[in-house]
Amino acid sequence: MGKGHVRLADVAKAAGVSQGTASNVFSRPDVVREEVRERVLNVARELGYGGPDVKGRLLRAGRVNAIGVAAVEPLTYFFDDPWARSLMTAIGEVCDASGTGIAVVSAMNEERLAWNINSALVDGFILLCVEGGERLVELTRQRQLPFIALALGIEDETIPAIGIDNVAGGAAAARHLLELGHRDIAILSIGDVDGLVGLVAPERVDPEMEATPRDRMHGYWQALAEFGIPREAVPIQGTLHDRPSTLTAMEALFSTDNPPTAILAMSDNVALFAMQWLAERGLKVPEDVSIIGFDGVPEAAASLPRLTTVAQPFAEIARRSVTAILENALPKNHEALDLELVVRDSTAAPRPQ
Amino acid sequence: MGKGHVRLADVAKAAGVSQGTASNVFSRPDVVREEVRERVLNVARELGYGGPDVKGRLLRAGRVNAIGVAAVEPLTYFFDDPWARSLMTAIGEVCDASGTGIAVVSAMNEERLAWNINSALVDGFILLCVEGGERLVELTRQRQLPFIALALGIEDETIPAIGIDNVAGGAAAARHLLELGHRDIAILSIGDVDGLVGLVAPERVDPEMEATPRDRMHGYWQALAEFGIPREAVPIQGTLHDRPSTLTAMEALFSTDNPPTAILAMSDNVALFAMQWLAERGLKVPEDVSIIGFDGVPEAAASLPRLTTVAQPFAEIARRSVTAILENALPKNHEALDLELVVRDSTAAPRPQ
């Protein structure tokens, strides 16, 4: 194989028909006379022709029928990270329904990312802007394909994006704990800056924190204020969204005289790590400590006890993103979808004193 | 945008250079005089040219720099299923290192699958043959691209495939339990045929079971025989590799007079479901019941207690598959890689009677 690669033109010649007819045999078989069709197909088989090459078709059609999902992360991120996976699953569902393919494009380093974005064969991009979002958007812009940014951290109205109402979500989470009667609450925040691990003073939130955790924080504070609790009364422990920093944060939170009876975690990931720490310390959830997560990843539904959380509308996000790209109908302004409080087994009223 | 789409030829004309030079400016900038390069780049910027279109380049180059991973499953499978994810993560690692992209191609129904396989823009395929493997191979063959089959159920030496030594793996798992002293052992098998749920007689294994579970079973039996235990003494409960059927199987296993002290599960999935059942029944692992899984998915390392298992060499499988495809050096014969017994916390000696 290899050297004598058969193409449509060869088949056409061998079958004694024009290339146009040969093409029709494959792409619009109804238009060509049965007898001819048979003959061409036979010749094709004899020659070992494998059907029209996608690359040629593609060049003509200009459409790939696939969307790219990109992030400034290694490829493994898409199959590893619970949030990314939740989204990918939802996107997969939508794409399956419309027969669209998915290409995952990613890269740790900038240079590779630029190349990957530029050479991905897709009709448009969904950008997971968790980290390095601005750069990702900039690179994608150059490609001049429709794209839509998710989890965008910056406030640039010229970027088509779909977001979630983190403030309202945070408020819903905090309100849930407050309504159960909790007053000693602690916050586990997330971020990827080393500066914000350990105890974080409220004043540092606005200037230093990224948009997502900042908004969630403001949501928490908003609900706390409704119940007359000043933000200073609620300790914030910063995590790097991973296990070690979460365990350290929990250690710090529970080594005080007045440990919290409830925890607001800014992600399900962190909440689940925290639950493991509590389990190892023999603290029972929700009897001793209530905890509520954020995001609504499937793992949260499978934990023991099942985690109460504020769920992102993954299916809706995916549906809108994919259709926006396929129909090139990008949203004019940022859309912020609502989250949904999902009460499961990790939250309950505090023990009576 | 849109109507006046700018192409390389436009830029060339506007800059007053030949198309060849314009092309060089982008793809081999070192070969063109700096002055000219600048000029062309400026014109390109003014015209809003976004760089060479991949489709054109691609057609010429004939190479996409991406591999497709295909399965007869919905797209969500790749982000959902632990085994698939383990593999995808490993594949992602290899691809990241070589700057190769990944396209996931899938479909529930045959017709769509054929289309997807045919129109995926990739240089080759890795086939996850978990179900409907033969059909998948057949479709991919027509595409005339290099491909390699994983988890292939059939014995066709003409199909390039990488497999694992399920017999040896099964034997290692069983031997581990036997060496710990267990003699009352039960097997949780897997499959996707309804006929093989519930108690399965040993005689039915060879004629009815798919290759993977069959081989694992023979591995179990082999080790059991070494310890003088006849296969009839070891109950086999068939599952569909999902939660409900596993719970039913466990129910059946433990509602007898003589419940097992150890369980051989043919997948980590099933083992984890079984552990949940045990936990809910108040049976302690490994004190009351030992259990060993199969596959070595990451979930097995994160469970409580951590699951002992026989791990597939995912990284090695991925490395071989990807390089085989990229270098078009497909293995001549089936390779069967070794599994590794990973002893964690879910297995221990049985309670003394």
Place this chain on the structure above:
DNA sequence: TCGAGCTTTTGAATCGATTCAAATAATGGA
């Protein structure tokens, strides 16, 4: 037998680049 109205087929243009042999320009040495 003629021609209107269909159905098929043809052939050339097109999609958007890359490539390479040949032409031209610049450089340097004698």
Place this chain on the structure above:
DNA sequence: TCCATTATTTGAATCGATTCAAAAGCTCGA
């Protein structure tokens, strides 16, 4: 100044299909 080199550019061919206006074949009624 002239010629041999070397550095740049050019222009046309190529990759592998699809598309569509126009040509050719058919059928059928008058």
